[in-house]
Amino acid sequence: MTIQSAEILSVGTELLLGETLDTNGFFLAGQLAELGISTYRHTVVGDNAKRIEKAITDALEHNDLVITTGGLGPTADDLSGVVAAKVAGFRLVSDPLINRRIDDRYALRNQSRHVVCPSIPKDKQNVFVVRSSKSHVVYPLVPEGATLFMNENGTSPGALMMFDWSLSSGESKKKAILLLPGPPNEMEPMFLREVRPVLEKITPERLIHRYVHLTGIGEPDAEAAVRDLVDQQTNPTIAVYVRDGDVSFRITQRLTGCENEEDRTETLIDVIKERLGAYIYEIGTRNLPEVVRDKLLESGATCAFAESCTGGLAASLMARVPGASDVFKGGVVTYTNAMKTDVLGVPDHLLSEEGSVSAACARAMAEGLYHLTGAVYTVSVTGFAGPAGGTIKYPVGTVFIACRSRKGTRVIERHYSGSRANIQDRAAYASIDLLYRSIESL
Structure with missing residues (x-):
C-alpha cells in the first residue's frame, strides 16, 4: 500500500483536562509533512473505549493511516492498543522477542522488573498487557502479524497494522494504524529510529524542505513582501510562520520521482533574498x-x-x-x-x-x-x-x-x-x- 494522508489521534483524558501539554501532534505533523504525507486532522480523545473506537473508525474513512499516541501502558485506562487491534481485526499475543529485549534492557540498567499494579477485576483488565504468574513482571501484548517497534525508553512497543477496510460506500481499501506510546521521550526516538524508515518505503512522493529564517521584521511585513509568491505558488510552495521570535519561510517542493528532477526551491529562495536579505540570518535549520x-x-x-x-x-x-x-x-x-x-x-x-x-x-x-x-x-x-x-x-x-x-x-x-x-x-x-x-x- 501507499500512504498519502493521515490523522493523528492523541489519547488521554489528561490532555482534555489541560493537565498535560500534547506535543506529540506537533512533532508528528512535522514528520509527516517531511515524508509527503498530508495530515488531515489532529484529534484528542479521552480514555474511553467507545470514543476511541469511534475516533479511529471515523479517521479510517478519510485517511490511509491513523496514528495513535498514548494508551499503550499497563493500567486499566490504557485502551488504545486493545481498541485499535479490535478495529483492525488483529489478535493480541505475547511476543517472546519483545519480552526478551525488555528483560535485557532492565538487566543492562540493573533495574527490577517488578511492577506494583492495581488489582483490576479480570473482566475489566486491559488485555494489552500480560502479567507473569511468577512475579509482577508486566509484558505487553502486541497485534499478531504487525510490524513491531522496540521502545528503548519504556516497556510499551509500537506497532504498525496494515489491513483491508470497508468504507461506508462499500469500497474496500488498504488502511494502516500506527500505535505509538504517549510519553514524548519514548515516542519521538521510536518514530525517528524505527518508524520513519518504514513509512519512507510506502509513501509515493518525497518532499524537499528549505527554511529561511528572519529577524528584526514582523510577520505582517514579511508576509506582504512575499504575498505575490504565495498567491502564485504551485510547486514549490511557500508558507510563512512565526516561532521562537522568528519569522520563517518554509519552501516545499514535491518530488515525483522522475529522473533528473530539478530542485526549484533555490530559485524561490533567491527571490526572497533579493527582497528581504537584510533580515535573513539563516537559510537552513539553525535558530x-x-x-x-x-x-x-x-x-x-x-x-x-x-x-x-x-x-x-x-x-x-x-x-x-x-x-x-x-x-x-x-x-x-x-x-x-x-x-x-x-x-x-x-x-x-x-x-x-x-x-x-x-x-x-x-x-x-x-x-x-x-x-x-x-x-x-x-x-x-x-x-x-x-x-x-x-x-x-x-x-x-x-x-x-x-x-x-x-x-x-x-x-x-x-x-x-x-x-x-x-x-x-x-x-x-x-x-x-x-x-x-x-x-x-x-
Missing part, C-alpha cells in the same frame, strides 16, 4: 542563538548578559545552545536598583534622574557588565514587564536593550503588549537579535 554562537566562535569573541525585567531569560536562550560555554561567559540578574549599583556600578544619581527603565540605565548596565566580565559583547535588558509599573512616558511593555562592543554601545527601545510572560519572552529574544546585529554590524 538565532545557534547562529550567534557560531558567529562568536568564528571571531573568537565572547558574550555576557545583565538582565532586569527578563530575569535571566536571555542568558538562558544562549545557555541552551550546545557549545555555549565556548562563547558565553555568563549572566547576572540585577532586578533591584541596589543590585544594579552594587554589581554593575550603575550610578545612584543616574537611577534617580533617569530611572531604572531608561536608555541611560541600559547603557550603564552593559558597560558595567563589560568591566565585570571582560566579554567582548555585553548585553543588558531593562523594562516594565507589567502588569504593574510603568509611567506616562514609559508605559508597561517599554523595554530598553543595550549591547556594548569594541565599536561602542548601542541602545534600542522597544514597546511590547501582552502578558507579563509574553513581554519578557519577546524582550529576551530581542536582546539576542541586538547581539546578532552588533556582531554583524547591521
Whole structure:
C-alpha cells in the first residue's frame, strides 16, 4: 500500500483536562509533512473505549493511516492498543522477542522488573498487557502479524497494522494504524529510529524542505513582501510562520520521482533574498542563538548578559545552545536598583534622574557588565514587564536593550503588549537579535 494522508489521534483524558501539554501532534505533523504525507486532522480523545473506537473508525474513512499516541501502558485506562487491534481485526499475543529485549534492557540498567499494579477485576483488565504468574513482571501484548517497534525508553512497543477496510460506500481499501506510546521521550526516538524508515518505503512522493529564517521584521511585513509568491505558488510552495521570535519561510517542493528532477526551491529562495536579505540570518535549520554562537566562535569573541525585567531569560536562550560555554561567559540578574549599583556600578544619581527603565540605565548596565566580565559583547535588558509599573512616558511593555562592543554601545527601545510572560519572552529574544546585529554590524 501507499500512504498519502493521515490523522493523528492523541489519547488521554489528561490532555482534555489541560493537565498535560500534547506535543506529540506537533512533532508528528512535522514528520509527516517531511515524508509527503498530508495530515488531515489532529484529534484528542479521552480514555474511553467507545470514543476511541469511534475516533479511529471515523479517521479510517478519510485517511490511509491513523496514528495513535498514548494508551499503550499497563493500567486499566490504557485502551488504545486493545481498541485499535479490535478495529483492525488483529489478535493480541505475547511476543517472546519483545519480552526478551525488555528483560535485557532492565538487566543492562540493573533495574527490577517488578511492577506494583492495581488489582483490576479480570473482566475489566486491559488485555494489552500480560502479567507473569511468577512475579509482577508486566509484558505487553502486541497485534499478531504487525510490524513491531522496540521502545528503548519504556516497556510499551509500537506497532504498525496494515489491513483491508470497508468504507461506508462499500469500497474496500488498504488502511494502516500506527500505535505509538504517549510519553514524548519514548515516542519521538521510536518514530525517528524505527518508524520513519518504514513509512519512507510506502509513501509515493518525497518532499524537499528549505527554511529561511528572519529577524528584526514582523510577520505582517514579511508576509506582504512575499504575498505575490504565495498567491502564485504551485510547486514549490511557500508558507510563512512565526516561532521562537522568528519569522520563517518554509519552501516545499514535491518530488515525483522522475529522473533528473530539478530542485526549484533555490530559485524561490533567491527571490526572497533579493527582497528581504537584510533580515535573513539563516537559510537552513539553525535558530538565532545557534547562529550567534557560531558567529562568536568564528571571531573568537565572547558574550555576557545583565538582565532586569527578563530575569535571566536571555542568558538562558544562549545557555541552551550546545557549545555555549565556548562563547558565553555568563549572566547576572540585577532586578533591584541596589543590585544594579552594587554589581554593575550603575550610578545612584543616574537611577534617580533617569530611572531604572531608561536608555541611560541600559547603557550603564552593559558597560558595567563589560568591566565585570571582560566579554567582548555585553548585553543588558531593562523594562516594565507589567502588569504593574510603568509611567506616562514609559508605559508597561517599554523595554530598553543595550549591547556594548569594541565599536561602542548601542541602545534600542522597544514597546511590547501582552502578558507579563509574553513581554519578557519577546524582550529576551530581542536582546539576542541586538547581539546578532552588533556582531554583524547591521
